[in-house]
Amino acid sequence: MSVCSSSSSSSSGYLGSAKAWIVHSIVAGIAIGAAFGARSYLGRSKRFRSRVVGIIPARFASSRFEGKPLVEILGKPMIQRTWERAKMATTLDCVVVATDDAKIAQCCKGFGADVVMTSESCRNGTERCNEALHKLEKKYDIVVNIQGDEPLIEPEIIDGIVKALQAAPDAVFSTAVTSLKSEDAFDPNRVKCVVDSRGYAIYFSRGLIPFNKSGKVNLQFPYLLHLGIQSYDSKFLSIYPELEPTPLQLEEDLEQLKVLEHGYKMKVIKVDHEAHGVDVPEDVEKIESFMKERNLA
């Protein structure tokens, strides 16, 4: 298997267009500068957790949207759009699609993606990433779990969470948040997050946190919306699926709470991103009209 046998598969030339995407990194210390440039064979030993793989888990069966990864968005399969965005990230040595489905695998190979076949028994994207990681021939220090249903994910966000994890040796997990719109305050499908003064996650909830004494949304408060993208220390990923479920995780039905309840630290970066997740068939039309408005092809 030749999947990701090359160590320099990430695309070059994207740095020039790096827009001002971090609204403010919640912690001052994210070493953005340090992480740029030094991606050489020589520089390897200098950077903590330097080897990074991006994995796009994709399954065909879905209770809410059968065949979702292959749905066309303005004429291109959604999984291809996600993959193209991921390939633009400068911190990834390699990007692979992990799937249990022959049709998805065939489609992805068709547009040039590396594919790892995973078993049908994977219960969620995290488990699929873990299985794929162990099937790759190379070793990686960080795995970025890139959800295939966010076809407009900015490569800068991928790079941001990778750099955050490289700069925070005490964290095993990193993820991103953006500003919560007030109309989403009480929507349980929009997950909220609170962080400490150094940008480590304190808690995630489907309810509004923090909760203003008045019972209403405080329009002055910078509430945070959690984005699905996450990256893990690869040693942590190997034990994550096996960690016992925890009470808060089960009550909120949020996997990431298990990490915090077991006492692990999670680094959070704040980014400027309009979430356009595709969860149900109706979302396709919404994202297409958004893309047409912005002239995104």
Ligand SMILES: *[C@@H]1O[C@H](CO)[C@@H](O)[C@H](O)[C@H]1NC(C)=O
């Ligand atoms: C709650 O929100 C209001 C504005 O809606 C704000 O004035 C107030 O300081 C907030 N906190 C408390 C404890 O009321």
Ligand SMILES: *[C@@H]1O[C@H](CO)[C@@H](O)[C@H](O)[C@H]1NC(C)=O
């Ligand atoms: C994946 O789902 C299973 C079953 O719902 C759960 O036990 C497991 O904790 C999940 N994986 C992770 C990494 O949380």
